[in-house]
Amino acid sequence: METARLASLIAATITMGLVSGLFYGFSVSVMPGLKRTDDRTVIDVMQKINVAILNGWFVLGYIGAFVFTALAVGLHVPADGRDVLPPLIAALVAYVAAMGLTNKVNIPLNNALEKAGPVDRIADPAAVRRAFEAPWVRANVWRTLLCTASLGFLAWALFAYGALK
Template identity: 30%
Template sequence: MPHGQPLAWPLLAALGSGLMAGVFFAFSAMVMKALARLPPAEGIRAMQSINVVALTPAFMTVFFGTAVVSVVAAVFALRAWEAPSARYVLLGSVLYVFGVVVVTAAFNVPRNSALAAVDPAHVDAAAQWTRYVSGWTAWNHVRMVAALGALVSFLFGLRV
């Protein structure tokens, strides 16, 4: 643990990263596969609903709160760079902020916005749904791996 770094910052960042990794894992391992098995119009409607419901205060607090906590932990790590754990804490912060938040904003949210505009009854809806599922899920895998990497990095930072 970097000298002067309160234990709470990397611990909270680890917990948030783990929670988000679990959410992303559930989507990659089950939710998207289940939605893809539905008729396209039903899958589209279900995902459109999920995308609206996901914007809850609880989810957004964990998602963005973990980013804020990660940045604070990174600042403490940079201030105590000579400590062996500082590199792990900084790596966890970078993985979460860039691998989760930036990837979400750059790749998943635009796909969600595009899907929101899709009329499930339109003739092109099935093709759009197929592209959405494959692209969204691929970037979700990236977020899952980044969140898991952040979790592991923060845990190493806590242990060293």
């Protein structure tokens, strides 16, 4: 059981790090870079990213972060969780909030961008960009912060787990 607890905690930390890093990368490089381009480029690139990101590696990180964190919580409940369980629960709550934000804001904005159609056929690309960019960036900053907090809580849990041994 100890091996499963540690393995789930390590897997949760790694996958959360991947997701946190992905969202951070968008916050500090992709979106600031796109901000310096024209409307059609933003739409075209984000439409292509929204298709490309739906792959097994993304799913492994995004869903894995949830599954492994929830598993770590579940495996630590029957154990003495006074040291490890609180940061694990905090990590799970922060990540569920990030997933909720993704589902309520980022995904609908991505879908609306896709529904706008091929970039060369959009009559008013400036309007499409205005409806998408600012709210998507704001939500991404928040989910980056939530995922980073979750990663910090998982690091705390790893430290607490090691201190108990």
